Amino acid sequence: MSQLHSQTAAITPDYISHTQLINALNLRDLSDQQQGAHAMQRLIEEIEQVLMVLIPTLLIQRCQPKPLVCIRDNYDALGYPAEGAAREARYSRYLDNSHMLRTQMSSAMPSWLRSWRTKPTQPIAILHHGLVYRRDCIDRWHCPEPHQLDLWLITPKQQDSVSSEELWLRISHAVLGRTLPKYSIERTATQHPYTENGQQLDIKIGHREYLEIGEGGLINAKLLAQHGWDPEQYHGIALGLGLDRLLMLRKGIPDIRLLRDPEPRVQQQMQDLALWKAVSRQPKTERDLSLVVDNTLDMDLIGETVRETLGEQSKWIEELKLLSTTPYEQLPPAAQQHLGMQPHHVNQLLRIVLRHPTKSIPTQLANEIRNRVYLALNQGIHHLA
Incomplete structure (x- = not known):
C-alpha cells in the first residue's frame, strides 16, 4: 500500500485497473496528425518554424513516444528524489512496480540523450509532444490528460557565441512571442530536478490571477554527464509547455472541454x-454539497474520484469549486456528531457546476449526479436531501 491515510488510499489505489489503462490509451492525442487534424498541431508547427529561423543550422527531430514508460525514466533518470511528492500514487498512474503512464513528456529525454553514441557537431533539438497522465481538479483550465510539448536543445559550446542563460531567454521569448503574441510572460524562479536556474512561465488572465503555461531552464550539467554528454563541451535548455492552455489562450477558447467537443460547430x-x-451555450446548473472528508484529500484527488464515479457524465461538469473548509476542532460538538466526523476529518462545502455542451440537464438528473458524487466522497454520516 502507498504511504497514504487509509481513507484516501481507498479512493486512489496504487495501480490503475485494466479498464482505466485501456481508456487512457484509447484517448485521442490531439497533437498527433495521424489521429486527425487539429489546431494544436498548428501551434507545434509554429514552434518548429521559430527554431529554424533562430538557428538555421539546427537539426530538429520530432517524436511522439509511447505513453507507457519505465518509472526510472519518468523520475529517477531525471533526478527526482525517491521520496518526492510527485511519485505518490495520488498524483501518478502506476501499472506495476516498474511501469507507469507518463506524467511528463520529459520522460522520453533520458533515452533520447543515451541514443547519441556519436555526438553531433551542430546544434540539435528534440520536440516531444503528446498526452501526459495525471490526477487533476475539475475546472475550465484542467483535465487529467493534458497535452504537453517538451523542447530540449543542445549545442556544442565551441560553436555557440551565447551563454546558456542567453540561449534560454532567446528561445523561450521567441517561442512564446510567436505562439502567444498578445500576452506578456511572467517569469518566476523555481526548481526542477533536471534543470538549473529554472523558471515557471505564467500568463496574467485576471486582475490577480495567473495561469501557468510552462516551465524550464538550463539542462542540468550532471544530467548531461549522466547520459553521456560532456558538460564541458555541450550545454542546452529544456522547455516544457502546456499545449491545451496555449491553444485556449491563442484562440480565446473559454473551456478546455471544447478542445474535444464533438459538436460540429465546435470541431469546425x-x-x-x-x-x-x-x-x-446551455444554462449551467449548480448543486452544493456539505462533505466530511479526510484532511489529506485535495481537489486533484476529488476530481479523480468524481471522474471515476460519473464516467462519461463527468464531462458535463464545468467546474468543481471548493467554497470552504472547516477543520474538525472548529466545529461545535453537536455538528461533529451530526456529521459523523473524526479528528482527522474536515467539513468541506463543494459546489458542482454542471453544463452539458448541447442540451439542458433536467433537475432530477442533476440531483442524481449530485447524490452519486456525495456518496462517493462523503466519509461521515450520509444526509441526502
Whole structure:
C-alpha cells in the first residue's frame, strides 16, 4: 500500500485497473496528425518554424513516444528524489512496480540523450509532444490528460557565441512571442530536478490571477554527464509547455472541454488558429454539497474520484469549486456528531457546476449526479436531501 491515510488510499489505489489503462490509451492525442487534424498541431508547427529561423543550422527531430514508460525514466533518470511528492500514487498512474503512464513528456529525454553514441557537431533539438497522465481538479483550465510539448536543445559550446542563460531567454521569448503574441510572460524562479536556474512561465488572465503555461531552464550539467554528454563541451535548455492552455489562450477558447467537443460547430473551429467564435451555450446548473472528508484529500484527488464515479457524465461538469473548509476542532460538538466526523476529518462545502455542451440537464438528473458524487466522497454520516 502507498504511504497514504487509509481513507484516501481507498479512493486512489496504487495501480490503475485494466479498464482505466485501456481508456487512457484509447484517448485521442490531439497533437498527433495521424489521429486527425487539429489546431494544436498548428501551434507545434509554429514552434518548429521559430527554431529554424533562430538557428538555421539546427537539426530538429520530432517524436511522439509511447505513453507507457519505465518509472526510472519518468523520475529517477531525471533526478527526482525517491521520496518526492510527485511519485505518490495520488498524483501518478502506476501499472506495476516498474511501469507507469507518463506524467511528463520529459520522460522520453533520458533515452533520447543515451541514443547519441556519436555526438553531433551542430546544434540539435528534440520536440516531444503528446498526452501526459495525471490526477487533476475539475475546472475550465484542467483535465487529467493534458497535452504537453517538451523542447530540449543542445549545442556544442565551441560553436555557440551565447551563454546558456542567453540561449534560454532567446528561445523561450521567441517561442512564446510567436505562439502567444498578445500576452506578456511572467517569469518566476523555481526548481526542477533536471534543470538549473529554472523558471515557471505564467500568463496574467485576471486582475490577480495567473495561469501557468510552462516551465524550464538550463539542462542540468550532471544530467548531461549522466547520459553521456560532456558538460564541458555541450550545454542546452529544456522547455516544457502546456499545449491545451496555449491553444485556449491563442484562440480565446473559454473551456478546455471544447478542445474535444464533438459538436460540429465546435470541431469546425478546431482546424486552425483563428479566434474562437462563441457557440450557443446551455444554462449551467449548480448543486452544493456539505462533505466530511479526510484532511489529506485535495481537489486533484476529488476530481479523480468524481471522474471515476460519473464516467462519461463527468464531462458535463464545468467546474468543481471548493467554497470552504472547516477543520474538525472548529466545529461545535453537536455538528461533529451530526456529521459523523473524526479528528482527522474536515467539513468541506463543494459546489458542482454542471453544463452539458448541447442540451439542458433536467433537475432530477442533476440531483442524481449530485447524490452519486456525495456518496462517493462523503466519509461521515450520509444526509441526502
